[in-house]
Amino acid sequence: MATEVQTPAPASSARVLLPMILPALAVGIGASLLFLGVSEVAEKLQDALWTDLPDALGIGGYSSLWMIVMLTATGILVGLVVWKVPGHAGPDPATLGLGGEEPLRPYVLPGLVVAAALMLAGGPSLGPENPIIAVNVAVAFWVGHKLLPSAPGALWVSLATAATLGALFGTPVAAALVISESLAGKPMKGSLWDTMFPALVAAAAGALTTTLVAHPSFDLGLPDLSRPGWGDVLAMLVITTAAAVFGMLAAYAFPYVHKAFGRLRHPMLMLPVGGLVLGLLGALGGHLTLFKGLNEVAEIAADPDGHSAGEFALMTGVKLVALVVAASCGFRGGRIFPAVFVGAAFGLCAHALVPGVHPAVGVSAGVLGVLLAITRQGWVSLFTAAVLMSSPAILALLCIGILPGWLVVTGRVQMQLREDGSPVR
Numbered sequence: 481m482a483t484e485v486q487t488p489a490p491a492s493s494a495r496v497l498l499p500m501i502l503p504a505l506a507v508g509i510g511a512s513l514l515f516l517g518v519s520e521v522a523e524k525l526q527d528a529l530w531t532d533l534p535d536a537l538g539i540g541g542y543s544s545l546w547m548i549v550m551l552t553a554t555g556i557l558v559g560l561v562v563w564k565v566p567g568h569a570g571p572d573p574a575t576l577g578l579g580g581e582e583p584l585r586p587y588v589l590p591g592l593v594v595a596a597a598l599m600l601a602g603g604p605s606l607g608p609e610n611p612i613i614a615v616n617v618a619v620a621f622w623v624g625h626k627l628l629p630s631a632p633g634a635l636w637v638s639l640a641t642a643a644t645l646g647a648l649f650g651t652p653v654a655a656a657l658v659i660s661e662s663l664a665g666k667p668m669k670g671s672l673w674d675t676m677f678p679a680l681v682a683a684a685a686g687a688l689t690t691t692l693v694a695h696p697s698f699d700l701g702l703p704d705l706s707r708p709g710w711g712d713v714l715a716m717l718v719i720t721t722a723a724a725v726f727g728m729l730a731a732y733a734f735p736y737v738h739k740a741f742g743r744l745r746h747p748m749l750m751l752p753v754g755g756l757v758l759g760l761l762g763a764l765g766g767h768l769t770l771f772k773g774l775n776e777v778a779e780i781a782a783d784p785d786g787h788s789a790g791e792f793a794l795m796t797g798v799k800l801v802a803l804v805v806a807a808s809c810g811f812r813g814g815r816i817f818p819a820v821f822v823g824a825a826f827g828l829c830a831h832a833l834v835p836g837v838h839p840a841v842g843v844s845a846g847v848l849g850v851l852l853a854i855t856r857q858g859w860v861s862l863f864t865a866a867v868l869m870s871s872p873a874i875l876a877l878l879c880i881g882i883l884p885g886w887l888v889v890t891g892r893v894q895m896q897l898r899e900d901g902s903p904v905r
Contacts (some may be wrong), residue, residue, distance in 0.1 A: 500678040503628065504639055508685025511616040511643035515686075516693055518593060518612060522600035526771075529601055542767035547603070548759035551770075554602025555755020558595050558811060562747040565591035573812055574738050574897045576610060576856065578658070583621035583637065584614055595812040603770040604758055605802035606813025607823075609648055613814075616640040639682040649867070650696040655683035657859030680796025696869045698774075700781035700824075702840040705871045712877060715830070715837045716845045720881035723826050724888040726796075727819070728802050731853055731895045735903050737810040742901070747810055754809025758802055765798030770812070773799070773821030777868075784828055784839040792829035796822055803854075807895070815895065820864060821853040825846030825881030844874050845881050852885045856894050861885075 529550060562569045567588030579654045584592070596611035620640035621633055638659065645655035657846040659679050690696060705712065744750045762769055768776045780787065780795070787795075803818045827846030844865045851861035862882055866875050893903035 484718035494656050495855065497674065497677050500635075501681055503624065503631070504643075504678045504681035505685045507616075507620045507624075507636070507639040508643040508646065508682040508687075509639055509689050509739040511682070512686040512689035512693075513648035514616060514619070514806055515608070515612050516648045516690060518597055519600070519608065519694075522597045522608075525597065530603075533627075542596060544763035547762040547767065548756065551603050551755040551759030551762060553755070554598060554604065555752040555758075555809075555811075556748070557602070558598050558755075558858070559572060559749075559751035561591050561595045561598070562751065562810060564811035565594065567591050568747075569595040569812055570611070570614060572897075573610060573810070574734070574807060575899060576614070577896055578613065578814070578816075578855065583831065584618040585811075586618065586622055587756070589615050589618055590810060599806075599811045599813050600772065601676075602755075603762065604755070604806040604811045604813065605770065605773065605799060605818040606806045606811055606815065607743075607772040607817030609644070609814035609816055611812045611814070612648070613641055613644045613873055616644045635678065638679045641680040642679035643686035646686035648691045648792040649698070649863075650687050650690050651867070652680055652683035652687050654860060654863050655686075656680055658857065660811040661857065661859050685871070694808060699870050700778060700843065702781055702784065702843060702869060703838070703871075705838050705840045705873050708873050708877055709792050710840050711836060712838060713853075713880060715834075715841050716877040716881040718882055719827060719830050719837070719842055719845035720852075720885040721888060722830075723846045724853050724885040725825055725849075726800070726826060727822070727850040727853025728889060728892060730800050731893050731903070733804055734808065734895050735893075735897055735901060737804050738897060740899060741809045750809045751811065754805055754811065757809075758806050761798050761802045761805070765802075769795055769798045769821075772817040774817050777821050777824045780828060781824060783837075784831055787828070789829050792825050792832055796829055799825065800850075809888050815854050816851065816860070816864070819850050820868070822863060823850035823865075824868075826850060838869055840869050843871055843875065844878060848878055848881055849885045849888075852882070852889045853894050856889060858882065858886060 491613040530541045534546055539546050569591040570584055570588050592611050592615055600608055617637050620636040624636040642655040646652045646657055659676050741750045799822045823846035824843045827842030831842040833838045848861050848865040851864055862878055865878055893905055896904045
């Protein structure tokens with residue numbers, strides 16, 4: 481019997497792709513500027529709350545009392561926004577993924593932006609990615625629909641998502657990986673690169689705008705690993721697997737913690753109580769376990785031998801619990817950046833326990849494993865773990881380490897809930 485051979489879809493012509501460049505550039509630049517604007521406001525507010533105000537009061541900015549007061553106050557302020565501002569700062573963040581959901585209505589966006597900025601400044605262990613992606617998707621969708629009503633709505637969603645990822649990481653590579661992963665199994669008109677072309681333009685524009693304006697750098701400056709050996713391969717396999725198992729604890733605990741906060745029923749109870757719990761956790765784990773975690777990762781990585789294994793273990797556990805609490809009680813934020821801190825601290829703990837573990841191997845393996853468990857995004861996890869290091873040799877090790885890590889997490893519950901509160905698998 482002759483086997484039927486499927487003819488590939490015809491490639492798009494340049495005349496089809498060229499008109500998409502200008503809208504993609506506009507979305508990319510706009511998405512980056514919005515991200516940078518919210519980040520700048522949050523940083524200024526953070527300086528005022530955590531440096532200027534306690535200095536004026538003669539109180540230590542990172543004293544246990546101040547951390548408890550500030551996190552509780554942040555919960556109250558975000559609770560007021562969620563309660564009173566039109567749109568209630570968007571849907572329950574526990575039910576949302578990284579991006580690509582239905583665009584929010586325009587009246588929801590101001591409350592979401594304010595809630596995200598307050599969260600970033602106040603110290604909860606969440607990052608900016610989810611609310612910024614949601615805002616950029618909504619703005620691109622509604623403005624794009626007005627200016628180019630003939631363009632499909634899905635185009636604006638993909639452009640804004642890719643542009644924001646490019647802006648967040650300062651490179652379009654992360655966006656390309658997420659897009660390719662999201663397209664798996666879906667029918668495409670034309671080739672993969674034809675389908676990805678507009679989103680890559682948007683991602684490149686967003687990344688370049690961020691790079692030119694803010695000059696971001698994710699390199700942690702850890703000692704270079706020039707010639708990996710068999711011990712490094714073993715360390716990568718063991719630490720990635722252990723970190724993935726550790727990260728899965730958050731995924732399994734998430735629905736129960738979310739249900740516990742849900743019993744409070746009102747944002748003016750859920751968020752202040754969540755803030756109080758986060759303040760107590762901060763007092764236990766220290767100020768390095770607060771905020772989204774990128775600056776704090778750089779601080780602990782600057783001196784890999786500056787803390788004992790017990791101190792790294794405490795920071796790892798506290799940060800993971802804080803991530804679950806912040807994501808469960810209603811704070812608007814993403815989970816990638818705090819998960820990076822958890823993984824980095826996990827890897828440095830392994831280095832402190834076994835000095836023969838190279839710090840770059842420990843950190844990259846820990847980040848890879850925890851991100852696999854928290855995000856269930858294989859490409860993003862691999863890219864993020866690699867971009868933290870300046871050593872190309874790490875990438876080969878990560879491609880090996882991701883295999884057992886993925887076996888640990890695949891098919892199991894994710895750190896995302898359905899509307900009925902059940903975990904997504």
